[in-house]
Amino acid sequence: MSQRQRIVVKIGSSLLANDRRLTLRYAFMNELLADIARLRDQGHDVVLASSGAVALGLNAIKTSPEDAGVLDKQAAAACGQPLLLHAYRQVAQEHGFDIAQILVTLDDLEERRRFLNTKNTIQRLFERDIMPIVNENDTVTTEEIRVGDNDRLAASVAQMIQADHLIILTSIDGLYDRDPSDPEAQFVDTIEDVTEYLEVTSGTSSLGSGGMLTKIQAANFAQNAGCTTLIAEGTIDRPVSAVLSGERRHTKCVAKGTPASSWAVWLTNRLHRAGGLVLTDAAAAALKTSATGVSHEDVVKIHGGFTKGDVLHIYSESGDEVARGLTNFSSDETMMLARHTDHSVKELLGYNARPEIVNRDNMVILDSQHLPWDAPTKSLRIVAS
Numbered sequence: 001m002s003q004r005q006r007i008v009v010k011i012g013s014s015l016l017a018n019d020r021r022l023t024l025r026y027a028f029m030n031e032l033l034a035d036i037a038r039l040r041d042q043g044h045d046v047v048l049a050s051s052g053a054v055a056l057g058l059n060a061i062k063t064s065p066e067d068a069g070v071l072d073k074q075a076a077a078a079c080g081q082p083l084l085l086h087a088y089r090q091v092a093q094e095h096g097f098d099i100a101q102i103l104v105t106l107d108d109l110e111e112r113r114r115f116l117n118t119k120n121t122i123q124r125l126f127e128r129d130i131m132p133i134v135n136e137n138d139t140v141t142t143e144e145i146r147v148g149d150n151d152r153l154a155a156s157v158a159q160m161i162q163a164d165h166l167i168i169l170t171s172i173d174g175l176y177d178r179d180p181s182d183p184e185a186q187f188v189d190t191i192e193d194v195t196e197y198l199e200v201t202s203g204t205s206s207l208g209s210g211g212m213l214t215k216i217q218a219a220n221f222a223q224n225a226g227c228t229t230l231i232a233e234g235t236i237d238r239p240v241s242a243v244l245s246g247e248r249r250h251t252k253c254v255a256k257g258t259p260a261s262s263w264a265v266w267l268t269n270r271l272h273r274a275g276g277l278v279l280t281d282a283a284a285a286a287l288k289t290s291a292t293g294v295s296h297e298d299v300v301k302i303h304g305g306f307t308k309g310d311v312l313h314i315y316s317e318s319g320d321e322v323a324r325g326l327t328n329f330s331s332d333e334t335m336m337l338a339r340h341t342d343h344s345v346k347e348l349l350g351y352n353a354r355p356e357i358v359n360r361d362n363m364v365i366l367d368s369q370h371l372p373w374d375a376p377t378k379s380l381r382i383v384a385s
């Protein structure tokens with residue numbers, strides 16, 4: 001690998017924490033950072049997305065992984081994160097480089113301005129030759145507002161920095177076509193279309209969060225952003241470079257040849273659904289070909305309580321997700337406009353604006369490479385009532 005690359009390496013909890021004693025696996029960390037030091041010396045930019053804060057903090061709060069509830073995990077992360085980063089810093093310095101901590105929440109990835117701020121920070125750290133280590137700020141997140149797994153978080157970072165490779169190191173050597181404990185399970189070398197594998201990926205290791213499903217979703221995010229994902233076992237001997245060079249077995253999820261613009265990728269790679277619109281089937285079908293956006297006249301149901309600027313998932317009445325786009329109106333304003341199509345925006349909301357809920361310029365039509373989200377079944381308000 002001679003060309004200079006941007007690489008995001010995601011490390012699962014079970015690689016950093018001993019699963020019985022819940023103590024740090026220093027030997028693995030040492031080999032990992034030695035390997036990364038060599039990659040850095042060859043000119044590559046590396047970001048680590050590291051799990052392990054919760055697992056390493058459980059001893060401090062005297063709780064086991066099986067018994068830990070949300071509050072325990074938040075407290076454990078508060079104890080484990082400084083321990084983890086302190087170790088990373090000491091070991092990295094042994095290998096001649098410095099590290100920095102970036103703790104993010106869902107909003108830092110989903111809100112455009114915060115996403116760009118985070119991107120700029122990582123860029124500046126690269127310029128100063130410091131390796132960023134990213135984790136979710138588990139202590140301040142709750143179930144509804146968290147990413148929840150570092151696989152998709154790492155993919156968001158890969159998309160953010162336009163990485164060439166996302167390397168997900170975990171407790172298993174890659175993806176199998178069924179539960180890997182099934183003796184008939186076959187190893188999958190290469191994935192072009194992740195949708196074929198969504199059904200075969202349940203279950204996690206004892207310390208893991210998302211299992212193989214979130215790795216496959218992450219791989220899809222990355223491939224849409226023009227980044228190739230390699231899923232491999234975090235083996236102690238040259239954990240990253242042996243995978244990159246192809247010496248160690250792994251599952252490769254190939255990047256799409258022509259990635260969309262970074263804005264379109266940000267718009268479609270969603271970790272959270274702020275809200276949605278259901279359109280008539282005819283209007284949803286027309287979106288694919290027309291040059292106009294979503295008209296207030298076509299909305300039949302509104303999902304969730306959203307505000308202006310949120311990214312909405314747009315469905316047909318038959319339940320297919322057809323597009324994602326930035327809304328010009330809040331959910332309550334959208335309901336007013338959709339219910340009273342014979343009135344102007346000025347009459348209904350008190351200011352002049354076109355009654356287009358989502359502009360064509362602020363929308364991306366989904367195609368076969370995107371993983372659609374199931375149509376919402378709860379928090380739906382019907383327009384014609």
Ligand SMILES: Nc1ncnc2c1ncn2[C@@H]1O[C@H](COP(=O)(O)OP(=O)(O)O)[C@@H](O)[C@H]1O
Pocket residue numbers: 011012013014169170171172174175176177178179180200201202203204205206207208209210211212
């Ligand atoms: N089809 C599959 N192929 C490979 N692994 C799978 C599959 N389905 C479930 N898994 C499980 O996913 C686990 C890895 O995910 P996880 O425990 O969340 O790891 P990490 O902590 O590294 O994120 C493996 O231990 C494996 O048992």
Ligand SMILES: N[C@@H](CCC(=O)OP(=O)(O)O)C(=O)O
Pocket residue numbers: 011012013014050051052053054055077135136138148149150151207208209210211
């Ligand atoms: N943010 C959490 C890790 C969440 C997570 O994705 O864990 P894992 O599935 O082990 O990568 C932590 O630091 O403990």
